[in-house]
Amino acid sequence: MNHPRIDQAAMGGAADLDALCRALARHAPHQHRSGDGIDRSVTLLRQADLLTDSGAADPAATARRLVRIAGANLSVARLYEGHINALRIVEMHGSAAQTARVAEIVAKGAFLGVWGADGAEPVRVDGHALRGAKTFASGLGTVTHAIITVAGDDAPRIGLIDVRDASRHHPGDWAMRGMRATRSGGHDFAGIEVDEVDWIGAPGCYVTEPGFVSGVWRIAALQLGATFGLLDAARRHLGGLERMGAEAQLTRLTPPMMRALAAETFVRRAACFGESTTNTATPEQGVALSAAARLLTEEIAQQTIAAVEQSVGLVHFSQGSETGRMAEDLATYLRQAARDALLLRVGRHTLDTPRPVWEMLP
Template sequence: MSPLRIVGSAAPPERPDDVIVALRKALHAGELELPLPGRGDTARRWSGLCEHGRRDLSLARLVEGHADAVAILHEAGNKPEPNALYGVWASRASGKGAVLRGTGTNTVLTGTVPFCSGADVLDRAVIAARPEDARDAAEDVLIEIPLPDPRVRALPDTWNAGGMAASRTRDVELTDIPVGENERIGAPGFYTARPGFHLGGAGVAAVWLGGAAGVHDRVLDHLVRREPDEHQLAHLAAMHLGLVASDSTLAGAAADVDAPRTDFDPADVAAVCRSTVERAACEVLALAPRITGPGPLSRDVAFAQRLSDLEVYVRQHHGERELAELGGKLVRASRTGVRP
């Protein structure tokens, strides 16, 4: 991975609707055919996600969802439909989520799923549904459905922020969609039990890193057009160092993923990657406006949008909660003498 080396990536979409056009174009050009995680070329997969994030975060969010769905299907021994845009709808925030009701041939998919990116533009969705009598994710079932479907409705006014608006993220209402054996992916619990679940989380961190690098690009472009003072230069260097450290962390993690130790834990790898990139992204968000001042924030729509997108997207990270979990593992590992 080398997200800090500019290699002439494609220009970002200029308008929200251009994101979907760019996504379709990338699909048909084969640009969404990323290597599968943990199969020997994870670094190139994450580098590709990073490059899309550097171009545009809303676009990258849809690319990441598609790539994650394709990886899930392959892990389950299934094949994705050719030339179809996929997404993964698995959130259970605020007590919502997809539900499986009934048994056998009378099983239906229902419920409201929050945070469904590409809600009204995808061709197929992989949905994590919980049987109505189940307790936790260990019993969740993955369902693949074709879109559009009149029983799948993207709810208006469920994304009111400017940040990541072009990702077309909405709550989606599912109404009694029949589910047969052919629509099921893997066994119950497959979604979170597979190693790719945590590797997908690290892939999201690669997108965040690309988004932060995209802000860095704009700040650097701002400074080369004038004579920066020493404080601006110091802030720029601090941003750069955070991105370099994150890049190194992801590169090392990718190598570990493809040649794991016997005690390799994908959850630990994902936690380190996500927390490292989140800290770098937060530093970028804090320092970029201090470097540029109010001019670009108020007059450069693309720059302001990049900041807004990054601030919203990186909050997918659970911050202190994930750090606390990682810290607990470090303490337990020190007590037992087992390497974390």
């Protein structure tokens, strides 16, 4: 299988991003079937000079980039989002020396992730070593260094740790039908010396705002991008059968398409507020808008999946179906944690208040 180099100094131009997304989309079916080859897609991101920047300087452009990459290959986008999230966490909570060290290892080929979900035994310090494990750890064998949460008596700590030891990987723990190409699974941290952890920030810093819930605009961007990708796949399939122009198909697919197009602007706005790049945005506004964007894009994605199932029909569920593969990945990715808690937080900030709703958009 050929994996062409993207010979660009940077991916600032639309044509450059188009070329990258075409390459990532070509690789997606093989990666889904075999669970292999995602490293080479990460190499394309590196060649495109996308791994050195957290995206915080221009969050609107970062949101657009995440949307495009997720539309081409959601599994690659998931790993890319984890990498830039890790860079941002170090920028926000680490020292200048730590930020420089991380930049150095990334320049030498490191790929980062954020692993927060604990296994049956949460990761914690036990004397001079760690104990416990992480689950749903994306990028086993691809991520070289992960930011992990470590339980504490009062508040969780975070640290950066080398996770290349394959003997600690448990890919069999990932029994999901979707997102198989992400190489997710468990990672055992038992026995790793505390001195091997590069501790970042003060205890509890990871769950402060801005940066924690206000950062879920990145998830919203991936959900939206994968929705666009699924709509395009359905369009191509039905167009190839000369059925896309049928009134029934247009009636099914046009409503979610319109909502997805409208949501793109909302996601970019949430990105700017979530990163506190506007003078008028408060941390809680950033949280509420980012959470709302995540919830809205989830709803649109689910509407799109249902519409595509009806439009494509039984072949959608066949082995090798492009729309089936993309819908399965998207449905799996949509199951993010704490959905109801986010909905309540958005409602309390926007409705259970004396302020008019429109003030959410200063």
